[in-house]
Amino acid sequence: MQFGWLTLSLSPSPDEDAQRIDNLIEQACGAERLGFSDVWLTEHYFTGESVYSDSLMFAAALAMKTERIRIGFAVVQMPFHHPVRLAVQLALLDNLSKGRIDVGLGKGTIYNEYEFVGHGLRSDDSRERMTETLDVMVRAWTEAPLVHHGKFYDLSLPELRPRPRQRPHPPIWRAVSSAGSVRECGRLGAPILIARVPLARVPERLALYADGLEESGLDAATRAGRLRQAALWRFVHVAGSQAQAEDELAAALHQGRHHSVHARATHNPPDFQVDASRVNPWNNPRVSDDEGVRYALEQSSLYGTAARVAEQVAALREAGVGHVLCQMTSGEMPHATSLASMRDFGEQVMPRFR
Numbered sequence: 001m002q003f004g005w006l007t008l009s010l011s012p013s014p015d016e017d018a019q020r021i022d023n024l025i026e027q028a029c030g031a032e033r034l035g036f037s038d039v040w041l042t043e044h045y046f047t048g049e050s051v052y053s054d055s056l057m058f059a060a061a062l063a064m065k066t067e068r069i070r071i072g073f074a075v076v077q078m079p080f081h082h083p084v085r086l087a088v089q090l091a092l093l094d095n096l097s098k099g100r101i102d103v104g105l106g107k108g109t110i111y112n113e114y115e116f117v118g119h120g121l122r123s124d125d126s127r128e129r130m131t132e133t134l135d136v137m138v139r140a141w142t143e144a145p146l147v148h149h150g151k152f153y154d155l156s157l158p159e160l161r162p163r164p165r166q167r168p169h170p171p172i173w174r175a176v177s178s179a180g181s182v183r184e185c186g187r188l189g190a191p192i193l194i195a196r197v198p199l200a201r202v203p204e205r206l207a208l209y210a211d212g213l214e215e216s217g218l219d220a221a222t223r224a225g226r227l228r229q230a231a232l233w234r235f236v237h238v239a240g241s242q243a244q245a246e247d248e249l250a251a252a253l254h255q256g257r258h259h260s261v262h263a264r265a266t267h268n269p270p271d272f273q274v275d276a277s278r279v280n281p282w283n284n285p286r287v288s289d290d291e292g293v294r295y296a297l298e299q300s301s302l303y304g305t306a307a308r309v310a311e312q313v314a315a316l317r318e319a320g321v322g323h324v325l326c327q328m329t330s331g332e333m334p335h336a337t338s339l340a341s342m343r344d345f346g347e348q349v350m351p352r353f354r
Contacts, residue, residue: 038102182205
């Protein structure tokens, strides 16, 4: 199995931002030493929900601090980026990292409309913006000259420099949650990042992906590799006892959920509504923090002693999962607590699955 390290680390105040950014760099370097296969960076703005906000700039720092671990984005919020600028930045990152970049992409947050407003946008046309941005970005990596006349961008450029180190370009991953999007990504042959779906739904999602891959035109070995590569997101926390692990993770999840729900209630425009099909107890503002955290602990978390977490990982493996994205810093979890959990997971859990 592969284990990735994913960061969505909250900073509760501007005064703490600098220290928490330093902490995340230390944790990411620790993930490489412990043998994690990849690190995955999130992109959120304006409230400290993801403390570094700009995942591309943060990835550049990690590219200089690490040597082997792959650096991925979960995800780049495509509508917030000019496609040529994004193509240049990612190509440079791929060179700086010696070809270690994975580009997860999405149409932007479906909960934080204030992020769109802060970029002078609304989310109504976010899928169209993502589609056009992706088209221009890939063509900029592979065509010279490039001429594009689209709905959002009208541009002409002689050549993109530098070219990506990976050819023809870094792998492009898709974030998926609905059954339809999982199968469609299989048809496209795209590697996928699966949201925190409950364990009972994981085999169904992987079966849909496999069905889509059968229609992709890829050879059997590549299809099998894509299926093994499919990454499932989980909150992960290891401690000396089951009670300690639950208390520490629950406190951090409570802080993170309370912060995000409050930010949405405060900053989202009054005319904005989240699609009801995308609401669950974790993100439903009508549900109490305690109930939301309990849902996250039961449905999308691996926590406890190292032995207990290994049992939970084994259950994922039995369900067909070959790649787990471990969010090991949540809420305001203390830096030392995160490092201890990472160490125990890396030294006592991961070796059992290699």
